[in-house]
Amino acid sequence: xxxxxxxxxxxxxxxxxxxxxxxxxxxxxxxxxxxxxxxxxxxxxxxxxxxxxxxxxxxxxxxxxxxxxxxxxxxxxxxxxxxxxxxxxxxxxxxxxxxxxxxxxxxxxxxxxxxxxxxxxxxxxxxxxxxxxxxxxxxxxxxxxxxxxxxxxxxxxxxxxxxxxxxxxxxxxxxxxxxxxxxxxxxxxxxxxxxxxxxxxxxxxxxxxxxxxxxxxxxxxxxxxxxxxxxxxxxxxxxxxxxxxxxxxxxxxxxxxxxxxxxxxxxxxxxxxxxxxx
Numbered sequence: 001x002x003x004x005x006x007x008x009x010x011x012x013x014x015x016x017x018x019x020x021x022x023x024x025x026x027x028x029x030x031x032x033x034x035x036x037x038x039x040x041x042x043x044x045x046x047x048x049x050x051x052x053x054x055x056x057x058x059x060x061x062x063x064x065x066x067x068x069x070x071x072x073x074x075x076x077x078x079x080x081x082x083x084x085x086x087x088x089x090x091x092x093x094x095x096x097x098x099x100x101x102x103x104x105x106x107x108x109x110x111x112x113x114x115x116x117x118x119x120x121x122x123x124x125x126x127x128x129x130x131x132x133x134x135x136x137x138x139x140x141x142x143x144x145x146x147x148x149x150x151x152x153x154x155x156x157x158x159x160x161x162x163x164x165x166x167x168x169x170x171x172x173x174x175x176x177x178x179x180x181x182x183x184x185x186x187x188x189x190x191x192x193x194x195x196x197x198x199x200x201x202x203x204x205x206x207x208x209x210x211x212x213x214x215x216x217x218x219x220x221x222x223x224x225x226x227x228x229x230x231x232x233x234x235x236x237x238x239x240x241x242x243x244x245x246x247x248x249x250x251x252x253x254x255x256x257x258x259x260x261x262x263x264x265x266x267x268x269x270x271x272x273x274x275x276x277x278x
Contacts, residue, residue, distance in 0.1 A: 001028070003040060006075035008255075009217035009247070009273035010108065015254035017217035018278060019075035020045030023083070027058065030065070038062045043212045046072035048080075054090040055080070057098075061210025063179075066188055068095035068154030070113060070219015070271055077102040078109035078275035095154040105274060112260075112272035113219060116154040118227025119266060123148035123158055127185050131158060134173050134181055135192070135206075141167055143195055146232070153223030153269055155188040161195055168194045169250050171204045171214075178208030191221045196246075198235045201225070203247040216248030217255030219271045226259040226269035239263045 001024050007016030020040040022028075027049050028036065037045040037060035044066065048057045057076065059069040073091070077100035080089050086103040096116040103110050123131075128148050132139060137160075142148065146161035162168050171192055182190065188209050194202040205218040215221075222245050230237055237243075240263040248255035260270040 004079050005278040006078050006275050008071035008074035008275045009257050011254035011256050017071040018042045019072040021075045021079045023048045033060045043215050044069040044072040046076040054092050057091045057093050063211030068093050068220050071217050073100050073113045074111045074275050077111040108274040108276050112270050115223035115269045118153045120149045120151040120228035120231045123150045149228045151224035151228040155220045157221045157224045158187050158190045161193045165194045175208050175213050182209040189221050199243050201245050203245050216251050216253035222257045222259050222271045223269040226261045230261050231265050
């Protein structure tokens, strides 16, 4: 069983977030999946096996399992498309049912996942204080247009919007301290955002919970953000709509994610992008 390596949410033929993908007749044992994910060193690896008309999928970071991973789902979709053809693939994950629809796009694959149901709430004030300290941010650095949220789209994420793009570019934190904080709070990632306009966000995503300083593209966090924006009554999304997330630029791995929402609070969110074999 040799894992594939696929970059998801690419910016055309460049960038994207590398994921491991292993499709097998039977899933390896948990220790073996963990070993493979650690050896590959990507932020997540998806392990999949056919189960009737669906696919059983589990996701492992270098340091632990996560219930749902967006970019590895896009990578898995590209791998399934290459093996079985374009179409929709229904997945059973630890976070619940998910689907991914794929089609060839030149030398790339275009893929769109549909997340589990979403939910969000204001971020706990004590947790917010701890996160601001972790990233060395004063309270006035936050953009009041998007108040801090605890958002879920298959996994839990903290969402912090920053007024200044320069602060986003300068994001830094202690990995070990971040891992302890995120694991204690039950957060898979922390999304730091800058609002470019109502339909465009620049993002950086701290993934210390999985032993990774930063993710170049984070589909699960994008789904959670989409759900949170609907909950907040974000301009232009009341009847459904799209936003674009530009991520990875500050890392030299430009990534692009298109988020489509129905406008109904709690609904699943669609997150689309392109993928390429590495």
